[in-house]
Amino acid sequence: MFTLLLPLVVFWACLAAVASKKAGRAALRDRTQGDWWIDLVNLGIQGWAVPLGAGWLGSKLWAPILPAGGLHLGFFGGFVLAFVGVDALYYANHRLLHRLWPVHRVHHGAPAMDVWVTSRNTVWATAFVVYPWAHACFLHLLDAPEGYLLGASATAALDLWRHSGLDMRVPALVTPRHHAWHHSPSHSHVNFGANWMIWDRLCGTAYDPGHMPAAVGLPTGLSPLRQLLWPFGAKG
Ligand SMILES: [Zn+2]
Ligand SMILES: [Zn+2]
Numbered sequence: 001m002f003t004l005l006l007p008l009v010v011f012w013a014c015l016a017a018v019a020s021k022k023a024g025r026a027a028l029r030d031r032t033q034g035d036w037w038i039d040l041v042n043l044g045i046q047g048w049a050v051p052l053g054a055g056w057l058g059s060k061l062w063a064p065i066l067p068a069g070g071l072h073l074g075f076f077g078g079f080v081l082a083f084v085g086v087d088a089l090y091y092a093n094h095r096l097l098h099r100l101w102p103v104h105r106v107h108h109g110a111p112a113m114d115v116w117v118t119s120r121n122t123v124w125a126t127a128f129v130v131y132p133w134a135h136a137c138f139l140h141l142l143d144a145p146e147g148y149l150l151g152a153s154a155t156a157a158l159d160l161w162r163h164s165g166l167d168m169r170v171p172a173l174v175t176p177r178h179h180a181w182h183h184s185p186s187h188s189h190v191n192f193g194a195n196w197m198i199w200d201r202l203c204g205t206a207y208d209p210g211h212m213p214a215a216v217g218l219p220t221g222l223s224p225l226r227q228l229l230w231p232f233g234a235k236g
Helices: 002-019 022-029 033-062 072-099 101-109 117-118 121-128 130-141 145-162 176-181 198-203 224-229
Strands: none
Touching: 002 022, 002 117, 022 130, 033 101, 033 117, 033 121, 033 130, 033 224, 072 101, 072 130, 072 145, 072 198, 117 145, 121 130, 121 145, 130 145, 145 176
């Protein structure tokens, strides 16, 4: 139950914190109808279709080859695998997405940070992200998938917080300020990490000048429908 509720609680807490600030309310008011369409459609995909589909996909892909529950890591091992191991994979995945730029381009199009931007994407771009494939694999293989699910849920909660635009500093974690710099037009090639900063620090891509960037977002110049379905030909 806690696993299911965690991202939901963080979502509403971040939204309330943003809405309590004048600048945050103005940014939410400035969102266009197209912004809402893109983010809500993808929230349905990333928030519902992917988590539900991962379990089904795991049983279909792996069941004929590997026995369910054959990986004995226990609850805590499963949690660490999701929250640290898969996080390292995501770092590499995110760097690759910047080389497959059109696939990831729409996520960088939002002109302001807020929790809804977490799901800003082209609808099929999720298939290029490591999470659904890792979840499908490990939920099938692990002996105690509940620990892995909690790690995946904490990752989803941090994803929402990281996009909130709240200027907070938490040691070791990728904060909203780190990620705002990743969304800035001048520094999109820094801070690729999701949960932990260690991967950026080890690979020389960490950046934090101690304040929020003056601007975020690279406008795509594409219609909402193009952003959802066919992101090729965006400017920048
Ligand atoms: Zn990126
Ligand atoms: Zn982002």
